[in-house]
Amino acid sequence: MCELLGMSANVPTDICFSFTGLMQRGGKTGPHRDGWGIAFYEGGGCRMFHDPVPSAESEIARLVQRYAIKSQIVISHIRRANRGRVCLENTHPFGRELWGRPWAFAHNGQLRGVKRLPLSGYRPIGSTDSEHAFCWLLGQIRERFPQPPRQPADLWRYVYTLSRELGERGVFNYLLSDARHLYAHCSSELSWLTRRAPFGQARLTDVDMTVDFQQETTPNDIVTIVATRPLTTNEAWTVMPPGALTLFSAGTSMVTFAD
Amino acid sequence: MCELLGMSANVPTDICFSFTGLMQRGGKTGPHRDGWGIAFYEGGGCRMFHDPVPSAESEIARLVQRYAIKSQIVISHIRRANRGRVCLENTHPFGRELWGRPWAFAHNGQLRGVKRLPLSGYRPIGSTDSEHAFCWLLGQIRERFPQPPRQPADLWRYVYTLSRELGERGVFNYLLSDARHLYAHCSSELSWLTRRAPFGQARLTDVDMTVDFQQETTPNDIVTIVATRPLTTNEAWTVMPPGALTLFSAGTSMVTFAD
Numbered sequence: 149m150c151e152l153l154g155m156s157a158n159v160p161t162d163i164c165f166s167f168t169g170l171m172q173r174g175g176k177t178g179p180h181r182d183g184w185g186i187a188f189y190e191g192g193g194c195r196m197f198h199d200p201v202p203s204a205e206s207e208i209a210r211l212v213q214r215y216a217i218k219s220q221i222v223i224s225h226i227r228r229a230n231r232g233r234v235c236l237e238n239t240h241p242f243g244r245e246l247w248g249r250p251w252a253f254a255h256n257g258q259l260r261g262v263k264r265l266p267l268s269g270y271r272p273i274g275s276t277d278s279e280h281a282f283c284w285l286l287g288q289i290r291e292r293f294p295q296p297p298r299q300p301a302d303l304w305r306y307v308y309t310l311s312r313e314l315g316e317r318g319v320f321n322y323l324l325s326d327a328r329h330l331y332a333h334c335s336s337e338l339s340w341l342t343r344r345a346p347f348g349q350a351r352l353t354d355v356d357m358t359v360d361f362q363q364e365t366t367p368n369d370i371v372t373i374v375a376t377r378p379l380t381t382n383e384a385w386t387v388m389p390p391g392a393l394t395l396f397s398a399g400t401s402m403v404t405f406a407d
Numbered sequence: 408m409c410e411l412l413g414m415s416a417n418v419p420t421d422i423c424f425s426f427t428g429l430m431q432r433g434g435k436t437g438p439h440r441d442g443w444g445i446a447f448y449e450g451g452g453c454r455m456f457h458d459p460v461p462s463a464e465s466e467i468a469r470l471v472q473r474y475a476i477k478s479q480i481v482i483s484h485i486r487r488a489n490r491g492r493v494c495l496e497n498t499h500p501f502g503r504e505l506w507g508r509p510w511a512f513a514h515n516g517q518l519r520g521v522k523r524l525p526l527s528g529y530r531p532i533g534s535t536d537s538e539h540a541f542c543w544l545l546g547q548i549r550e551r552f553p554q555p556p557r558q559p560a561d562l563w564r565y566v567y568t569l570s571r572e573l574g575e576r577g578v579f580n581y582l583l584s585d586a587r588h589l590y591a592h593c594s595s596e597l598s599w600l601t602r603r604a605p606f607g608q609a610r611l612t613d614v615d616m617t618v619d620f621q622q623e624t625t626p627n628d629i630v631t632i633v634a635t636r637p638l639t640t641n642e643a644w645t646v647m648p649p650g651a652l653t654l655f656s657a658g659t660s661m662v663t664f665a666d
Contacts, residue, residue, distance in 0.1 A: 207470065216465075245529065
């Protein structure tokens with residue numbers, strides 16, 4: 149089991165508060181000692197930080213907490229290895245370019261026999277099931293849509309179809325971004341929460357820390373946080389049903405595909 | 408004009424000393440205020456740090472200096488923008504995957520009309536000439552060699568041929584890695600230096616700092632540094648001739664292609 153954390157916001161927003169909660173699970177309040185990573189979308193670009201050491205002990209994690217990088221889409225992952233040894237190339241999120249856009253993907257779960265799926269266009273650098281699944285997914289999208297489809301919904305529906313196909317092989321909770329939207333797929337466990345005015349206080353589950361978002365935000369800010377398990381104790385999280393894919397844009401849930 | 412810095416080593420080695428020299432040129436002793444980036448190869452993976460702010464003022468640069476990430480191949484770049492605005496996606500090095508290996512590329516120079524070259528397989532995320540040239544180069548390699556060639560020299564010669572072709576368009580000093588070798592191409596300005604036992608002292612050009620490598624190394628270490636301009640005042644740098652491509656492996660120069 150790994151832990152996922154994602155963010156979608158309508159203005160560049162830092163994820164320090166939620167990230168602080170998540171990092172505790174990387175070797176402190178949780179057993180996810182096998183590395184961590186985070187992708188920040190900024191403008192058209194994406195920057196990633198990866199560290200194969202436990203997040204609770206990571207110099208780079210401390211930098212990310214302190215430096216308050218502001219972003220409209222974030223994907224983060226802390227890892228408890230089940231397949232693939234602990235090393236840099238097996239650390240999520242994975243990144244590839246398609247249509248001149250940086251895509252990022254982080255996965256929680258295991259997929260039986262996924263490495264038998266033939267690949268086109270993208271090949272894994274590491275040895276995880278997850279990266280193989282991502283390469284397959286992106287290769288399929290690229291074959292179907294050599295150019296971005298005119299109707300973005302055609303892409304979303306296709307991602308949902310592919311996700312169902314992969315989901316039949318096991319546990320497939322994931323966060324994905326194409327630099328436009330945040331895709332959250334729930335196979336067994338994923339929750340989200342939208343914060344908007346009037347903002348209140350939030351209390352972290354994993355560490356004794358409270359933040360008053362009214363002090364930190366403007367009345368127009370809208371921010372959604374997606375996480376494997378709720379990160380705060382006093383807010384109303386939406387628990388996603390198994391098999392659902394929800395797309396977020398500018399802090400808001402736009403559309404959900406489900407059976 | 409930008410500044411390039413590369414390293415090839417036979418054991419994982421940190422680049423703190425040379426990086427400290429380079430970073431001064433990013434807004435302090437040099438005019439390269441438009442961001443910086445660095446790629447570290449570790450095992451089969453590659454991690455990159457990018458920052459569109461001047462390196463001399465960058466929090467992330469300070470982390471990289473302090474944290475002493477050890478690597479066998481490093482590519483770094485500090486930017487003075489001539490084409491493409493200052494933003495994350497225009498910050499070198501650029502990265503793409505080919506054959507399941509992470510490739511990285513950083514460029515110093517300008518290439519006339521390079522954006523008219525048709526692309527296959529890879530598309531730029533940002534708007535620089537440099538990323539377009541990299542996408543073209545990698546697409547050409549991928550078309551010629553859908554799988555890695557059995558004789559690596561076939562690849563090297565092809566990279567040299569492509570580099571000559573691009574070099575005709577202007578200034579094309581670059582550092583490239585395919586996770587196996589460091590490729591250094593000199594179009595107008597690039598120098599390198601190999602350090603091995605018996606190690607001595609080195610004095611940086613850009614800041615009052617001396618290091619005694621005898622204290623920092625074992626007798627078996629071999630490390631080559633490649634830089635736009637020599638970084639130290641008291642060592643014998645090899646100045647590359649225009650048009651040359653030199654490949655480095657495990658700290659040593661292996662082969663040079665030249666007219």
